[in-house]
Amino acid sequence: MDVSHILDELNDAQRQAVTVEAPHCLVLAGAGSGKTRVLVHRIAWLIQVEHASPMSLLAVTFTNKAASEMRGRVEELLQIPSAGLWIGTFHGICHRILRRHADEAGLNPNFQILDSDDQYRLIRRTIREMQLDEGEYPPRVVQGFINARKDDGVRPDHIDPGGNPLTAQMIEIYRTYQAACERSGLVDFAELMLRTVELLRDNPARLQYYRNRFGHVMIDEFQDTNTLQYALVRLLAGGEDARLFVVGDDDQSIYGWRGARVENVQHFVRDFGPEVVRLEQNYRSTRTILEAANRVIDHNDDRMGKNLWTEGEEGEPIRVFAAYNEDEEAEFIIGRIQDWVESGRRPSEAAVLYRSNAQSRLFEQALLRADIPYRVYGGLRFFERAEVRDALAYLRLVHNPADDAAFERIVNVPARGIGERTVAGLREAARTRDRTLWDTTLHQLNTGALGGRARNALAGFVELVRGLAEEAEATDLGGLMNRIIERSALIEHYRAREPADRAEARQENLDELIRATENFEPSIEDEQAGLSPTASFLTQAALEAGEHQGEKWEDCVQLMTLHSAKGLEFPLVFMAGMEEGLFPHQKSTEEPGRLSEERRLAYVGMTRAMELLYLSYAESRRLHGQTLFGRPSRFVGELPAGLVQDVRPRLQVSQARAPREHGGGLPSLGSRVSHAKFGAGTVLSVEGQGENARIQINFDDAGPKWLVAGYAVLERIG
Template sequence: MTPDEILQELDPEQVEAARSIGGPVCVLAGAGTGKTRAMTHRIAYAVSAGMYKPTQVLAVTFTARAAGEMRARLRDLGVSGVQARTFHSAALRQLQYFWPQGVGGQMPKLAEHKAPLIAEAGSRLRLTTDRTVIRDLASEIEWAKVSLLTPERYEAERDPREVPGGFDVATLSHLLRTYEDVKTERWVLDFEDVLLLMAGLMRDRDDIARQVRSQYRHFVVDEYQDVSPIQQRLLDLWLGDGDDLCVVGDPSQTIYSFTGASPQYLLGFTARYPRAHVVKLVRDYRSSPQIIHTANRLLAHVPRSARLELQAVREAGAEPTYREYADDEAEAEGIAAAVKAEIDAGIAPAEIALLYRTNGQSSLFEEALSSAGVGYLVRGGERFFSRQEVRDAILLLRGAVRAVPAGEPIGQSVRDILTSVGWKNEAPGTAGAARERWESLRALVSLADEVQARPAETPATLADFIAELDERASHQNAPTVQGVTLASLHAAKGLEWSSVYLAGLTEGLMPISFAQTGEEIEEERRLFYVGITRAKHELHLSWSLSRPGNTRANRRRSRFVAELQPDAGPAARRPPRRPARAPKARRQLPTVCSECGRRLGNLRERKLGRCSDCPPNYHEPTYEALKAWRKATAVEAGIPAYAVFTDSTLAAIAGTLPRGADALADVSGVGAVKLDRYGQAVLQIVADTRGQSPAAALEEYRDDE
């Protein structure tokens, strides 16, 4: 493509960014404004015009998916040879190359997880640690290292109020030293070491620094608002005396300060580079005007110097909806029903997302979607290329390369080969594991069709497809997998969906309860903004007034929601409590143990009606029979056992021994959908195990209905 042809695809602001070649450039790009298009076209324009050599360009971003997308777009523009990587990937590649020269000997292995190392360090210091504490300590260690805090500086500078795990600053300082000792003894590195060591090599070895700077002359940094001090230090070392640097970021999407990220490098870019050219991208091509209006209103009080006022380009759409529910269970069931209705209306599951503040909120939504027969994917779970069915499929494809007839379309070849591992044109009728396996295979088939459809001088072959898979696997750039996405707001950054549900929008969750200072509250606001701007066509905001089983409404909607919807009354916001059945008063769960009289401490105990350490007060033969039935039902449907009924619900059924549908419906955890799906089988088991005939139980069930 000629330089002019490359620019034809851009809007005026994007053209300005693309033509700004040589010297420092700062692109302030709002959500959905086409920053990846602007970056890749800028690189392609400079290469096409002869101003850049592709091999001298290093483009860094923060996720493997974003780096993979950048490489794919550059390839489509006819540009190859550009290094598009994450900070860690770029640093690791350089460190592996220079280790023999700069250090000598065998380079240590990269530790996949910090937990075993932290556990050993804690044991040496005789610290009491469980999985939760170790996770918190891992985050603290990462924060300290990317913030360039040695154990000595950590002890001197860390605010004692912010130290996790109930430890004091001195103890954490000792843990940092011991953790480093454990790594040295085991001869392993963690991910932060990769950045620190590469920066150290370039600082201490002029010959290595010169080699890196002779290789890379032009730098592009995406998501610049999220760089940490160690990443900025490494970037400065890469640049040396040069200033051919283009940074792209959005201060309104700064949401990772807890990892050591700082927006000050973006906000202070022009102070550091006074001759920097600044371009603002504000035309939003992702979301409807109604969604953009909502996002702008959320940040209306933020100074203009720290935000971008988005301008909607798309056609008008639906107004965002606001829904208030009685409790978390009702919210999950209501959203699941709405999602199923969207899918039934023709929206692809992969175009729908359900977002929440913390990962702990996902279980209720998973259960509700499973009960509604809706397939889902939890973002942040097992990586696509690590799944057993994907590994088996790729192994089969490799073995079939020579057997595929010449000229046969890739898509057909892949379909034929994958039939032996379960591929069918029709999706399985159930959700759960079977559906997830099928969706993984469908992602491979769809990618094969995509590779086949790409314009090329010669048709792509199966070997080309496998090469594409290898490249994607090396960078963890997974193809699109069908299924409703469940994700935390942090994990949703950089993604988009046609329809987005933002759930659990109550005080204490949005903003999160531990956000106390003004800056922490504002970061929560920005996180909410990120969630809103993920939606293209429809945006649904919801919250609940209490936990399941709590008859008193002790929650209130988020202050951010109140700003967006200040005048709506409860009646306008609240849908029917249970749309699937007539309204019915919820059975109040007990608050004291039926065996010992002590106060019950959690929801599971209240569902059981007893303390966890008290002997069971249910009919054990019924409970065991229900567990056996649940296991068989879950296996047959390809779903987790808890998606049928939880242990607490089974214990409650075995404790009350319900004789009919109404009595079963009163058991906590038995909603309208589950009553309809499993009620007959459960009542038969109850009747069998207490001596009543199945026929009599069925008759009771019919009479009660």
């Protein structure tokens, strides 16, 4: 049989994987090594060479897009329709099984699927019907609790509250919510998986049917499987004649925060004893980029191990840029993108990657100023994010009480007991009197037209806004925004209502909004028009929010988080904010396993680059309302010196001498230095020049000290 169309375009390792004869196989597919090609050609090999029935193949991946791509490539390669193939996501496959066996699974045959928003609303209704306080049991937090338990395969009766009343109540909400789903014939996404596992686990005949049906089970992105997904794989592939073929990369497991278990790769090796095939030839990046990524990921323990390589060109060195602050960092990156575009390359070939969504604002502003189209991949532009709009609504109402839209947005955010019925009454009264909502509220408070609870709640809201308006008279715009976020308790509001990772992202965006107001300078045109700084800032925010970002089909620079970048590739990549505490994130040093995942995230980011890779960090950065002097990320320090080129020499103390001995050079902000008496510390400030300059250093043990440069003998450390 002629198999050239299946094997000729494959390299040796890919051929080994496609033609493997062992019952079970683990394909460790490095970044850019052609894993989708291997899966598609494996399906072709099984059908055309091993004469497997298409009906006996089950191929599972993580996104509908990936499943659709795989199905299309199989059709193109085999020239046969793929309708008989079971190719889909875990949830899609489980839905297909449950539709066929709803009665056996204890489901209404006409069950409906709850999406995430519908699930949230049902949980919220359940909490209200149980007469519980949403502040104490926020629906988003409860939703996360329920889904996490289901992803672990756990029903309410199997959870031990451990004597914790809060946990015990969460379990009861879970039980009540699930009962409501059963009554209404509703199934959430996590339930699709759990119900399928229970169906197969508790029904030997049905399990045997699917084991006989699917002689070949193939799983893509195996490193992203959670506990329940791995349980399903073990059930389906547990028969004597089963053949399990999984493709994954433990070095690209970056979703632990949403339940993925990188240890499943090791568990698979332990449970199934597969043949292991490593795909290490990369078809995306230059040798320099790959070598640098290899050396960074080598610092992680407990890897299966592989070493990416390419037959491609050596490529340019990795550029490292040390900016004075985040503004200079953004200007530098956008300047390089301008050079790229002016050289004839396309904007869409460039991507800016960052650890935190809040970092996007500066790049958005700089791109707008440069008139370069851009798109925030997988997310909203900064001024369109809900928490930013909430804070700006407070600022708008303080600035202009007649702003009815702002009033309605934040009158009950955070929740203060002002329901929709009360707002509707205010709206109707305002329409009747032809006055604003603010004026109508004051009128009803003064005339006693409101009931006790609504009256007290609205009086508290009015007092809050008036107090902020008084503070606006005595502080600048940055100080006012700081007070708005503090006194409105928006951060506490999100912490109470949402899972920790989402609440943290919202706080980072609010911190960035404070920074934006602190650094804002009105345009000459706004000043000439007599606009106050507040009015000018609100105008700019509205205009930036109104500037529609590029559509998917447009030629735009791509802005995205490192998590969103997985699976993508770009000729020119910038990884911004490479500082300790930002990336790796501060919390990664506090939780077991998090630092390894942060390093895998750095590896993923680096391997997105095809031709040029820039890493940048700022010596000082405004975060959480403070100017922080950070150190370069350890991931920058893990790069081999021979592969790196400093775009500008990294600023540091070069030699431990008094200024008069080396021409008056002074240490830079953020430098780590050592003093004979006070020990190690970080340079916070430098005032003046030469040997009479004053240097403020925050010593690790002795605290902040001012030293005179001419007498402070400092040595560089780190």
